[in-house]
Amino acid sequence: MTRALLALGTLAFLGCGPAAAPGDGFDIQLVVSRGLLDQISAFQVALVTQGASLDCVAVQRACIKDQVDSARFVPVKDGAGMTHQALRFPISLTTGTPNTQDVSLRDLPLGRDYALVVEAVSKDSPPRLAGSSCSYVKELTAGTNMTVFARVEMLATPASCDPTLP
Amino acid sequence: MRVGVMIASLCATGALADGALPSDVPLAATVLSQVAPKNEAIAKASQQVDDGDFEDAVKTLEKGLEQPDLTDDQLVELYRLLGLSHLYLGNEDKARDAFEKLLQARPDYELPKSAPPKIRTLYARIKEDIRKRRVRPVTLTVQPAPDVDGGQAVDVQARIEDMALGAKAKLFYRRAGAQAFSSVDFVREKGSKVDYAATIPGFEVPAEEAGWDMEYYVEVADAAQRRLAGKGDAFNPLTFRVAARSGAAPPVAESRPWYKNPWIWVGIGAGAAAITTGVVLIATSQQSATLPIQIQIEGMP
DSSP: OHHHHHHHHHHHHHHSSOOOOTTOHHHHHHHHHHHHHHHEEEEEEEEEEOGGGOOHHHHTTSOGGGTSOGGGBOOEEOTTSOEESEEEEEOOOOSSSSOEEEEEEEEEEOEEEEEEEEEEEESSSSOOEEEEEEEEEEEEOSEEOOOEEEEEEEEEEEESSOOOOO | OHHHHHHHHHHHHTTTTTOOSOTTOOOOHHHHOOSOOOSHHHHHHHHHHHTTOHHHHHHHHHHHHTSSSOOHHHHHHHHHHHHHHHHHHTOHHHHHHHHHHHHHHOTTOOOOTTSOHHHHHHHHHHHHHHHHHOOOOOEEEEOOOOOEETTSOEEEEEEEESOOTTOEEEEEEEETTOSSOEEEEOEEOTTOSSEEEEEEOGGGSOOOSSOEEEEEEEEEEOTTOOEEEEESOSSSOEEEEEEOOTTOOOOOOOOOOGGGOHHHHHHHHHHHHHHHHHHHHHHHHOOEEEEEEEEEETTOO
């Protein structure tokens, strides 16, 4: 009898406490965060030559493919060895703070003056640009280079362009 | 009579122009015959010179020079007396020729101070002329030694013309690879003035299981050890082969430590070069870059 009463009290303490009030910071952030993640299907990463000539602020407002000539995209290889103008990585952000995703471009030609453009691709059909990041890469040397931290800035509303590159 | 001839000869050469020679010469024995020779011709010629009988002395000396097996000292004395005799007879050319031979053997030979000044002056001039002209070239021809069987003496034949008086011909030899040369003198063969022979003793040419090389060279040097002629030298010797002992087993390859094998070091060198090349190729062949990217959503925690 005593044991039954103790178990009932424990259950009441764990599962029957007060509910979180609306407007609590933790909950809101969680809602907003999930909302962003729900819009993105993948990240598209492209490396563009003559990086110094790019206006990164303007670049982030529209699809990169509509802003530079296709010849300026540095060919990149996927895991199967196929060459593309950009690589697409399905979203796979880590849990924790902050949410990050580590990707890499391999077999890049050595050179100088590049711009790395990371575009968040929406889940729409056709996909739209949900956000973008533009980073200047001064030089690519042989071997593994320094990690580029690409901060994707989300657009208030996805751009109408389809960022998909072949 | 003898004195008259002598004085006439001296006048002809100008030796008495300053009256240096006493009128009652016999020329001093102490001046003209310095060496007490055992050779008969030398003894006779010396006496003739002392007596002022220079013409007879010349004949005696020329006959004496034809004798075989004259020693160097005997030759020197013969030519010294001959030179003096010709000087007193006024035959300067012949005197010069005799003194030339003498000086080749005794470059530092000087007339006694008691010799008449005119003769000493003439002798000095001849000596100076000879010094400027150096010695007469010696012609040496060596018959190359053939390959030989071990255990027997080896004769080397040479023909030496215009051999300078007092000069000696030597045969230098050594086993190939040895450090120092041994030497034996060439000896003039009897009945010939130009043919010489030298013999390497048989014990210096042992027969061994494997054949080996003997290095040798011939050198003619004057009394001052100046090389007058030669065939080969210490740095470029001639060689002959000493054959292996008959019936001897073929030489067994000498076992050498591995590190003395040049091919080992060639291999090591090639390996090192290959490794270096490989490292350089690997280092330079990585001509592509990898770019790590960390994506973060702006505004997300």
